[in-house]
Amino acid sequence: MGAKSCIIIFFFMVLATSSPSTGRKKQYKSCKELLLYFHDVIYNGKNKENATSAIVAAPEGANLTILAGNFHFGNIAVFDDPITLDNNFHSKPVGRAQGMYIYDTKNTYTSWLGFTFVLNSTDYQGTINFIGADPIMIKTRDISVVGGTGDFFMHRGVATLMTDAFEGEVYFRLRVDIKFYECW
Amino acid sequence: MGAKSCIIIFFFMVLATSSPSTGRKKQYKSCKELLLYFHDVIYNGKNKENATSAIVAAPEGANLTILAGNFHFGNIAVFDDPITLDNNFHSKPVGRAQGMYIYDTKNTYTSWLGFTFVLNSTDYQGTINFIGADPIMIKTRDISVVGGTGDFFMHRGVATLMTDAFEGEVYFRLRVDIKFYECW
């Protein structure tokens, strides 16, 4: 093996190890992917048994049994929603989505999300932590996967959200396409 | 040094640099570890001087001087808690744990945490940022360390929480075993 081969190896490896900081977005291949759904039933004063989330904060003049006017600006909801593998609310849950969403805009529906997927199935045991802005009226929205534990130890990635269904202001279902780019 | 040695080096290094994405969880060695405690005294209408946290949001029908029924579902508490090196509330604090917790489940005690350790001691100056789900009734719970500043610049890791003590609904102490796996 002469100088040439060694130099080729050298450049190949510089390329390989530096790619995280020089590459362009979107051409990256994910190291793991999960497609999950979660289902949110907002408490509206009449559905105490079925509700999976509750409005716990509201701007001045609003109350906690109905989402506020002005595109719900100022509402904070806390949730513990079932996660399923398909879009059927009655499918056996594989875990719970737990955290909060905040409606933070006065002239359109936009929320800010901070939540965790707590997965507890034969396939996956562990948690995935998310934060990000969710401009609800846009078809697909990307948020950050900022960490994980258990089977998702130290993982990072991007999750693409789609509103898969919503019924009035009581139910919505989010499709979450999670792509991990750091897998450990 | 011939072709063989160079190839060995080559494979050794490919292994070394790719380990983050191929290894299995839990066999990783942390690059830094911290064991800390923090102490939370919830305001209950009578302990204004000593309280380090306050309930600031609650579901419909609940109030802000007592944790809500239904496993406190819907309560948000804001806190500024002393951090100590041991489990003694009266030890000299090395910093403050600041942020919020949310009780987000109707059928057990589970909270969602978003908070920062602001450390300010002779040993450490800097901040550590955490988010994650905290299923309180389980003995040890893992949350994500998603970033840091100062001495913890760009750090990531996992923190294992244990409830070290709790007294009624006024005081609890959390043991936080922080393991950093990205140290910079």
Added chain:
Amino acid sequence: MGAKSCIIIFFFMVLATSSPSTGRKKQYKSCKELLLYFHDVIYNGKNKENATSAIVAAPEGANLTILAGNFHFGNIAVFDDPITLDNNFHSKPVGRAQGMYIYDTKNTYTSWLGFTFVLNSTDYQGTINFIGADPIMIKTRDISVVGGTGDFFMHRGVATLMTDAFEGEVYFRLRVDIKFYECW
């Protein structure tokens, strides 16, 4: 090329690939930097049209049209603030800062931040996600950039905040110097 050169390459590369875990803080060079401002106009009962944020939670005894006493301890505000390239409130926004801040200390002004920059300009399309403690009375404060999407896909870094202006308890402007150290 003999054994010596190959060994030199070997050590050079070990150095290069291991630097993230062995280097000291602050000597790192950022791979991308952004300097932005955002402007927060708090609703105070009289400025419904102009307000970009609202108090949505408060401790017991406080209300939602004025920040609470005790250094606003226990207030949560939700915001959708314009982001500008300079410190002029009337400059054309390049995006929105969306999320929440929490006043979490009883004896000084400190907040905890969870928010997203949603950038939508000719220069940048994408989101940047932040969390961290903000000890407002200190001149410069560092928080974590924990993830991003679009042009900021998978980015991480540190943002340095400065209060660039504030007027009573109605307006403040934050200067945000974002330094990314993981760029992808």
